[in-house]
Amino acid sequence: MKVLIAGSGIAGLTTALRADALGHDVELIVKGELGGGSTAHAQGGIAGAYGAGDSPALHALDTMHAGDGHGGPLAIATLVDGAAAALDALVSAGVAFDRAADGSIARGLEAAHSRPRIAHAGGDATGRAISHALVARLRASEVRVRERAFAADLLIDEGRVRGIRLVSGSEIEADAVVLATGGAGRLFAHTTNPPETTGDGIAMALRAGAAVADLEFMQFHPTVLAVGTPFLISEAVRGAGAVLRDAGGRRFMVDEHPDAELAPRDIVARAVARRADEQGSPVVLDATILGAPELAHRFPTIDAELRRRGLDWSRQPVPVSPAAHYLMGGVVTDVDGRASLPGLWAVGETARTGVHGANRLASNSLLEGAVFGARLAEALEAPRAFESLTLLGSASRCSNSSDSKKAGRFSRHALQQLMWERVGLLRDDEGLTDAVRTLHAWEAPSPRTSAEQEDANLLVVARAMASAALERTESLGAHFRLSPALIGAA
Known part of the structure; x- marks a missing residue:
């Protein structure tokens, strides 16, 4: 089968590698360079490293709770049940996750997780480590890669998606088209997303008449540096003990939610915005309790960037504010990635599987790309099953x-x-x-x-x-x- 994949984040790369291993004829196109997009920028980790007292069932409960009850039980079960295999596959691909003293994958804690289950690589460089490893594997595979090939629209013949037309005017035909182009953070004036996240795959699907859903659910990350160019300060920093303070030095989140700084992201983001509006200045993230050596060791990317900007966060809290971060909605798919148009598939942030509900649980995004990318590749030649999917939320067409x-x-x-x-x-x-x-x-x-x-x-x-x-x-x-x-x- 000729498989055409648009996008080279974790979702697109995983799909391409697995489809190639299964013997498909795979071509991957990206509008920039291979490995671009949001994955390489992900500071946080990948959920699913379960330890004593933890389980996929608990992870599923946390995911549903963070999503405000709007998530799909089947999609969530699929995600958490596939976590172990996904982590194993990444290790086999060469991702060097941080290790505990006993040699096991170290587990971090992030907001709305009831247990420490987040695997990291290079401290706060997990996305970069995953992207580099998968890109290296891809370059050694049989997958054909076309860089600087911007997908413009889907080719449709007799109701079936048959390929993609590029902005250049060229057309690429395929038996299956996979949209893995990421989210749409550049819809907003303030965002953590890189410049290329302009909703390309979702727009293509809308113009073609494919169903989308839950586009109203855009997650705003609560702790983005509020001076200069937006720069995300990972939730893992709060998981390690950093706290949010107002202009008077008061830790205000303790009055907002029982989990304080580790409440679901939507709650923290709104509280940060309200307090900043009330006091007329940004709130601050105080990580001074962690000390300079720990901050440099645990969060080397953030530490280096803040110091490059003249900020010593080991001595002074840094100003933060919310910014658009992650789109929970997208192209409606079943748990194998099938969209509503024959021949069309979607995965990663472009897709709306229902796994994130109304608010994504921290570090479930990389996991989603790894789990559902592999499932999509496995399902390419399976009987079509999209019609059995129950849509959650509003389904829209262009x-x-x-x-x-x-x-x-x-x-x-x-x-x-x-x-x-x-x-x-x-x-x-x-x-x-x-x-x-x-x-x-x-x-x-x-x-x-x-x-x-x-x-x-x-x-x-x-x-x-x-x-x-x-x-x-x-x-x-x-x-x-x-x-x-x-x-x-x-």
Whole structure:
């Protein structure tokens, strides 16, 4: 079978390697260079290193709880039951996870996990270690790689996806097309995501008429450096003992949730934003209790970057604020990666398997890419089973229609500001209504260049996200609707 994969994060790389091992004819395309995307930037680890007193069942409960009860039980069970094999496969691929004194994989604790079960590599460089190992394996495999090949749209013939058209105009035909292009953090003015995360795969699926769901659930990471270029400070720092303080030095999270700094991300992010608004300045992350040697040893990437910026976090707390981080929704798939269109598959952050619910549990993203990438490859020639999937949340398809008069071409900057202000961490009906109206009033660009293609993709996904957020009138997980009484105080 000819398999065409777009994207080279952990999900795309895992799918490609396993499909190649199974004898498929595999081609992988990336719009930049091999190994780009969010995976290499992941400071946190990969969940699933179970120790004494822990189990996949407990991990499943934590995942469902963090997702505010919106996750799919089958998808979650699939994730946690596949964790051990996924970690073994990564070790075999050459990932050198940090080890405890007895030689076992060291286990860290992160927010909303009831047990320490996070495996790390290089302290806070897990994503980079995984990406480097898998890219090396891929280069030694039979997989054909085409770099700087930006996928523009799906090729469809008689209702079946038959390949991909590139921005260059070239067409690549395939029996199976796998979208593994990552998320859409660049919808927002402030994000932890690298520049290439412009919702490309989701936009392609929407234009083709594939079902998407849960786009209203965008996770905002609570601890992103609030000065200079956004830089994520891993949740693992709080897991190691760092705390959040307000301008008066008070540890305010103890009043917000029983788990304080280790509450689910959506709760911490909203508390950080509210306190910053109340005091008129960012809150700070205080890691001084850990000391310089431990910070440098345990978090070498963060430590080096902060010191490069002239910040000594071993002596002074650093200012932090929330930023867009991870999209829980995406192209609807079953637990084997099948999308709603024959011939189309999706995996990783591009997909919505239901595993993350309304709020992703820390360090489940790398695990998802590893587990579901392998499953997708195994299922490529299996009988189609998507029809048995029960959709969770709102399922959407692309619509560029609008009752609004067109208001000229938009700019990416204007879109990102609109999404940050109206479809961001705290939402209300008036703001969402304005966002939907404005987004549909903007004239969609006619892509001729890669930048224009990204702009077109951002607008398509922004319209779908804002509409989904407006339709969900209750607060759930990362989707938080302000009541009229709270709007003025937020």
